[in-house]
Amino acid sequence: MAHCAQVNSVPTAFPPRHALAPVPRVRPGSSTQQRQVSQHAHRNVTGGVSCGASIPTLCVQRRALNVQCASGNGAVSPPWKQKDCRLVLSDGSVWHGVAFGATGTALGEVVFNTSMSGYQEILTDPSYKGQFVSFTHVHIGNTGINFDDTESEKCHLGGIVVRDYSCIVSNYRSQKTLDEYLKEQGVLGIADVDTRAITRALRTTGCLNGVITTDASLSDEDLVARTKEWSILGKDLISEVSCSEPYEWTDPTIDEWEFSAAVKARAGKEPFTVVAYDFGIKTNILRRLTSAGCKVTVVPAAYPAQKVLDMKPDGIFLSNGPGDPSAVPEIVENIKALLGVKPMFGICMGHQILGQVVGGKTFKLKFGHHGGNHPIRYDKDGRIEISAQNHNYAVDPATLPDDVQVSHINLNDGTCAGLLLPSKKAMSIQYHPEASPGPHDSDICFDQFIAMLEAERTGGNVAQQVEEVARMQPDLTGAAGGL
Numbered sequence: 001m002a003h004c005a006q007v008n009s010v011p012t013a014f015p016p017r018h019a020l021a022p023v024p025r026v027r028p029g030s031s032t033q034q035r036q037v038s039q040h041a042h043r044n045v046t047g048g049v050s051c052g053a054s055i056p057t058l059c060v061q062r063r064a065l066n067v068q069c070a071s072g073n074g075a076v077s078p079p080w081k082q083k084d085c086r087l088v089l090s091d092g093s094v095w096h097g098v099a100f101g102a103t104g105t106a107l108g109e110v111v112f113n114t115s116m117s118g119y120q121e122i123l124t125d126p127s128y129k130g131q132f133v134s135f136t137h138v139h140i141g142n143t144g145i146n147f148d149d150t151e152s153e154k155c156h157l158g159g160i161v162v163r164d165y166s167c168i169v170s171n172y173r174s175q176k177t178l179d180e181y182l183k184e185q186g187v188l189g190i191a192d193v194d195t196r197a198i199t200r201a202l203r204t205t206g207c208l209n210g211v212i213t214t215d216a217s218l219s220d221e222d223l224v225a226r227t228k229e230w231s232i233l234g235k236d237l238i239s240e241v242s243c244s245e246p247y248e249w250t251d252p253t254i255d256e257w258e259f260s261a262a263v264k265a266r267a268g269k270e271p272f273t274v275v276a277y278d279f280g281i282k283t284n285i286l287r288r289l290t291s292a293g294c295k296v297t298v299v300p301a302a303y304p305a306q307k308v309l310d311m312k313p314d315g316i317f318l319s320n321g322p323g324d325p326s327a328v329p330e331i332v333e334n335i336k337a338l339l340g341v342k343p344m345f346g347i348c349m350g351h352q353i354l355g356q357v358v359g360g361k362t363f364k365l366k367f368g369h370h371g372g373n374h375p376i377r378y379d380k381d382g383r384i385e386i387s388a389q390n391h392n393y394a395v396d397p398a399t400l401p402d403d404v405q406v407s408h409i410n411l412n413d414g415t416c417a418g419l420l421l422p423s424k425k426a427m428s429i430q431y432h433p434e435a436s437p438g439p440h441d442s443d444i445c446f447d448q449f450i451a452m453l454e455a456e457r458t459g460g461n462v463a464q465q466v467e468e469v470a471r472m473q474p475d476l477t478g479a480a481g482g483l
Contacts (some may be wrong), residue, residue, distance in 0.1 A: 007075055083158045085219070087132075088197075090227035094196065094220050100165050101189035102180025105213040108132045108158035109232045111392065112199045114371030117143075119160075119178075120261040121228055121435070123187070124150040126280030127243035127348065127390050128157035129322035130232050132210055133370070134198050141166040144174030145181040148254070151282040155185035156241060156322070159212040161198065165191035188212045206366040207392065233364070237323030238349070239333065241280040242301035248419040251275075252291040253284075259440055262447050263291045271295040272314040272453040277303065279321025279331075279349045284434040289317065294453075302330065305337035315343040315454045318350025320432070325352035325362045325393055332356045339424050343452040343462055346428035348391050352421060354428045358404050365415070368392035372437040375411040378418075381480035384411070385442040390434035395419070395430070401416070422466040425452065 028356060085099035089110065113135045119140050122133060140162040160182075169177055182189050190212055202208060209227035236483050258264065274294040276286070279301050289296050297311065301321070308316065316338055335357050338344065342472035346354040352362050369389040376385045385408075394415045408418025408429060417430040427449070433442035 024041045037385065047362040055293060062347055064457075077459070083192065084216075085188075085212065085214050087190050087193060088211045088213070088220055088223040088227065089198075089201070090224065091201065092224055093201070095161075095190070097161075097193040098165070099191040099214045100179045101160075101193055102186045103214040105211060105215050105218065106158040106188050107209070107211050107226060107230055109392075110134060110161070110198070110202065110208050110210040111368050111370050112136055112195075112202050113390075114373060115388070116372070118147055118372065120152050120379065121282075121284075122150050122390075123155045123157060123160070123181075124152045125282060125320075125390060126152050126156045127242050127282075127320050127322045129237045129280065130235065130433070131157050131322075132159040132161060133234055134161035134195050134202070134214065135163075136195060136199050138163045138195075138366045139166050140164070141178040141313070142169065143171035144169035145172040145176050145178055146171075147175060148173065152241075152280075153285060156186050156280075157183070157187065159188040161193060161195060161212075162189065162191045163193065163195045165189065167237075168342045184265065188214070202367050203328070205338065207234065207368060233324055234327050235323055236327045238301045238321045238328055239331050242278045243298060244300060246297055246299045246303070249290060249296040251287060258291065259274075260291070260443060260447075263293075266293040266450075269293060272450065272457065273297070274315045274317055274453070275299055275309070275313045276317040277301060277319055277335075277350070279319045279353070281319035281321075282432070282434065284433075285319060285347065288434045288443070288446050292450050294450075299434045301328075302334065305334050308338060309341065313342060314457055315345065315449065317449075318346035318353055318428070320347050320390075321349035324364075325349060325356060327386075328353075339421075339426060342425070343456050344424070344426040345449040346426075347445075348430060351419065351428035351430045352391075352395055354394055354421075354426060355400065355416075356462060358424070359399070359401055360404070361396045361399040362393045363396055364393055365391075365413075369410065369412070369431075372435065374431065374437075375407045376417050376431060376442070377411055379407055379409060385431075386437050387417075387431035392428060420466060420467045422463045425456070425462040425466060427452070427466065447468055 024107040026279055030136070038438040070080065080099055083096045083098055085097050108131050110132045114136045115122065116137045122128065140160070165178070167177060167179060179189070182404065209230055211223045211226055213223065264417055272294045273294050274289060276289070276296050276298045278298050283297065286298070288295055299308065318335065332353055335353055339357050344354070355362065370392055374387045374389045376387045378385065397416045400406070403421070404421040406416050406418070407420040407427070410417045419428045421427065429445055431442065433445040451468065452465055455462045
């Protein structure tokens with residue numbers, strides 16, 4: 001006959017709070033206490049079934065009183081999932097947690113992201129290739145996964161680290177749980193770890209390599225050694241996420257979410273033809289370009305410049321992407337042949353590529369910029385934009401030639417967040433205007449690009465238009481719209 005006994009309080013996983021009724025206050029150790037704890041555990045911990053029955057292993061809550069169930073033969077069998085996963089960092093620290101998603105062992109660079117929403121977009125952003133993301137927001141998984149908000153066709157990062165994983169999904173658009181999605185994508189997750197302490201460690205020491213594993217046979221020492229032998233520096237990750245063949249993109253922002261009066265005013269006009277280099281391009285960038293009035297052809301990262309010019313585009317777009325921008329000198333050389341020929345707009349990796357094209361250098365940030373709350377100052381008029389960011393590298397302004405203007409500044413650390421090149425008909429930004437962080441104050445970047453394309457098409461002075469672009473004000477009439 002099964003029985004239950006009180007044990008010492010230890011970090012563990014519990015059923016949802018609503019499934020737990022209060023345990024009556026009685027003298028500790030008394031027969032009354034043991035009898036009531038037993039009845040309480042049978043009724044609430046297992047939901048009205050025997051102690052040996054299974055419960056949702058990831059629906060967890062902490063509680064001061066922990067209960068373990070034992071069968072008649074005395075074997076202890078907790079009805080909640082125990083810690084079965086490790087995150088091992090290159091500083092030698094080991095973090096034990098509860099596994100969700102795929103099982104196995106993965107190696108990557110660990111970064112933290114401060115966004116309070118949008119974990120699905122983060123998972124599918126190709127710029128996270130080769131990295132693990134530790135979320136500073138406590139609860140992850142609440143809204144499940146839907147297929148409208150993915151930024152690419154697959155999950156690109158190697159693993160995620162969360163404080164509390166929510167297996168209870170509450171969102172009308174959800175089509176599956178985060179756990180199910182990660183299993184399908186082969187991505188490991190670890191929950192029930194102190195992400196606050198991990199974030200402080202990363203801010204103090206800088207980005208650390210890490211291993212997430214569910215393999216108990218691997219020693220901590222072996223895993224630490226693996227993290228020290230591996231490096232993301234100098235790796236060409238763009239070639240791993242770029243498309244293999246050119247393709248057309250035609251889908252705009254869904255009407256339900258469209259907010260821009262300028263976009264609506266351009267409806268029905270002849271589209272601009274834009275060639276977008278795919279360094280790891282996000283779906284929503286393509287949607288915003290299309291909504292702004294562009295007919296977009298996406299080409300692989302190494303697509304020859306002459307073939308692009310043969311398409312006779314109105315403009316060229318350089319996308320975001322993962323890894324070290326200095327690891328792709330052949331891409332930099334290819335883009336050199338296009339600079340100044342057609343209007344050019346770069347975002348994130350595209351910004352870093354453009355910086356190198358004009359002779360600048362890039363450097364690695366201590367712990368990068370990852371989040372949806374980074375303030376940017378537009379130096380031309382002093383306005384502030386709240387931006388979404390995801391990058392580990394920055395352009396060094398001291399290495400840029402005199403005719404290149406630093407147009408945007410990151411107010412958190414003073415790094416370069418944007419470039420204007422009037423004589424070369426080019427502009428770039430080191431953040432994501434399509435991610436709606438402000439929510440829409442940085443969407444003006446697409447309007448500025450369109451103004452340059454208009455000048456190019458009509459035979460106007462594009463260099464002068466670039467200067468006019470610098471004085472454009474954002475359209476905030478739809479700022480209260482959907483994210």
